[in-house]
Amino acid sequence: MKTLLKPLSLALFIAAMLPTQNACNQTSPSSSPPTQTAHTQTSPPSDTIPAIGPSSHFCKAIGGPESEEGHSLIQTSDGGYAIAGYTKSFGAGGYDVYVVKLDAKGNLQWTKTIGGPGTEEGRSLIQTSDGGYAIAGYTESFGAGDEDVYVVKLDANGNLQWTKTIGGPKEDVGLSLIQTSDGGYAIAGSTKSFGVGKADVYVVKLDAKGNLQWTKTISGGPWDVGNSLIQTSDGGYVIAGFTFDVYVVKLNAKGNLQWTKTIGGPEPEEGSSLIQTSDGGYAIAGFTISFCAGGNDVYVVKLDAHGNLQWTKTIGGSAVEGSSSLIQTSDGGYAIAGLTNSFGAGDYDVYVVKLDAKGNLQWTKTIGGPGGDWGHSLIQTSDGGYTIAGSTQSFGAGKKEDVYVIKLDKNGDACCAVSQTSRVGSGGRLRSATPSIGSGGTLTAPTPTTSSGGTFTNQCP
Numbered sequence: 001m002k003t004l005l006k007p008l009s010l011a012l013f014i015a016a017m018l019p020t021q022n023a024c025n026q027t028s029p030s031s032s033p034p035t036q037t038a039h040t041q042t043s044p045p046s047d048t049i050p051a052i053g054p055s056s057h058f059c060k061a062i063g064g065p066e067s068e069e070g071h072s073l074i075q076t077s078d079g080g081y082a083i084a085g086y087t088k089s090f091g092a093g094g095y096d097v098y099v100v101k102l103d104a105k106g107n108l109q110w111t112k113t114i115g116g117p118g119t120e121e122g123r124s125l126i127q128t129s130d131g132g133y134a135i136a137g138y139t140e141s142f143g144a145g146d147e148d149v150y151v152v153k154l155d156a157n158g159n160l161q162w163t164k165t166i167g168g169p170k171e172d173v174g175l176s177l178i179q180t181s182d183g184g185y186a187i188a189g190s191t192k193s194f195g196v197g198k199a200d201v202y203v204v205k206l207d208a209k210g211n212l213q214w215t216k217t218i219s220g221g222p223w224d225v226g227n228s229l230i231q232t233s234d235g236g237y238v239i240a241g242f243t244f245d246v247y248v249v250k251l252n253a254k255g256n257l258q259w260t261k262t263i264g265g266p267e268p269e270e271g272s273s274l275i276q277t278s279d280g281g282y283a284i285a286g287f288t289i290s291f292c293a294g295g296n297d298v299y300v301v302k303l304d305a306h307g308n309l310q311w312t313k314t315i316g317g318s319a320v321e322g323s324s325s326l327i328q329t330s331d332g333g334y335a336i337a338g339l340t341n342s343f344g345a346g347d348y349d350v351y352v353v354k355l356d357a358k359g360n361l362q363w364t365k366t367i368g369g370p371g372g373d374w375g376h377s378l379i380q381t382s383d384g385g386y387t388i389a390g391s392t393q394s395f396g397a398g399k400k401e402d403v404y405v406i407k408l409d410k411n412g413d414a415c416c417a418v419s420q421t422s423r424v425g426s427g428g429r430l431r432s433a434t435p436s437i438g439s440g441g442t443l444t445a446p447t448p449t450t451s452s453g454g455t456f457t458n459q460c461p
Helices: 010-017
Strands: 058-063 068-075 081-087 096-102 108-115 120-127 133-139 148-154 160-167 172-179 185-191 200-206 212-219 225-231 237-243 245-251 257-264 269-276 282-288 297-303 309-316 321-328 334-340 349-355 361-367 373-380 386-392 402-408 417-420 423-425 429-432 436-438 442-444 449-451 455-458
Touching: 058 068, 068 096, 081 133, 081 386, 081 402, 096 133, 096 148, 096 402, 108 120, 108 160, 120 148, 133 185, 148 185, 148 200, 160 172, 160 212, 172 200, 185 237, 200 225, 200 237, 200 245, 225 245, 237 282, 245 282, 245 297, 257 269, 257 309, 269 297, 282 334, 297 334, 297 349, 309 361, 321 349, 334 386, 349 386, 349 402, 373 402
Parallel strands: 068 120, 068 373, 068 402, 096 120, 120 172, 148 172, 172 225, 225 269, 245 269, 269 321, 297 321, 321 373, 349 373
Antiparallel strands: 058 402, 058 455, 068 081, 068 386, 081 096, 081 120, 096 108, 108 449, 120 133, 133 148, 133 172, 148 160, 160 442, 172 185, 185 200, 185 225, 200 212, 212 436, 225 237, 237 245, 237 269, 245 257, 257 429, 269 282, 282 297, 282 321, 297 309, 309 423, 321 334, 334 349, 334 373, 349 361, 361 417, 373 386, 386 402
């Protein structure tokens, strides 16, 4: 079994291993199935507990004796939440896709696992136009190669409708999923089966029933990853990721290349999360090693509608910070979730950063305990507050990681949040490039095993 993809990419993991005092440049330069029988395990414990204090605050953990992580979070049409990630405590194999449904107060409604005898992981979750859910990630149990892009469709109650795999003989993963304006789906990630580099950005387009329409590979360097995908107002697509620098790729509605941009400095930078902003431009959050106060910092890049650089910001402390989720907030500013080990209570803490519309720092918060705690996905909720999903080693049912769900109010306050003071900087050069373009991928429709499970715990007294 291969090591699971971490919430922030290999580049950030490498960065975290570097000495914290030597990387920064403070001067700003001008990814046939086995036959299986479906089964259902015992339902998860019904020990849902009332929210503590105001309904706008909670800090919860969901999991079992082994490892669980939440990678992607949405607020659902009923006002509750759904999280997708992985579980090792429950399911059919080593790791399975894990889907958790909570009500608006954070109480557990149901969990589902989807997978086979190998490793499956859910990286991106959406609620679909029919009220159900779709998840993208990767599978080792099914498909054409070592790892294939894995797409799972559930109904509104979490019942399996269909699954698809897309890939080739090597490792192909899905990291970001959207439902497109035609009712279909688009996935971005990486491929080692196709393209010209060691890994290339991989974009897959499916119709509403999960049938393959087209694939694209984009290679700007020896190692390229597409971490985040959006459909733009013109019907096309923009992908943000990594090509040693932050990598931004614009495609038209048919997947044809329009432009690419890289933003960075002499050391690695990465874009983990991308949004189209209210002015028609784009904002990307990730990490930087070239421009930082410590080992690496949160990196925020603002581009106009044509991909021209408007501003950059770095936020961090003396050690390691990184971001995995970015949103534009109702006041026109931005909120970012990730991790820090410059600040907080433990090894790593969840890190939440609020900026105004111009990228100026408004506040930062840390949430965590003595172990490692990560923030993977952030949303602004209908009450104006924020909810973060991730993983916790400090709290929960097991001795390893549990899914971690944190609800903050509009000021970033909660029973488990601590205010911090972070340093702010900027830096990064913009470059245009002409990448290599290709395509490839075999579609299969496997039948996985489904089950459920999870113990529900509350961090706050």
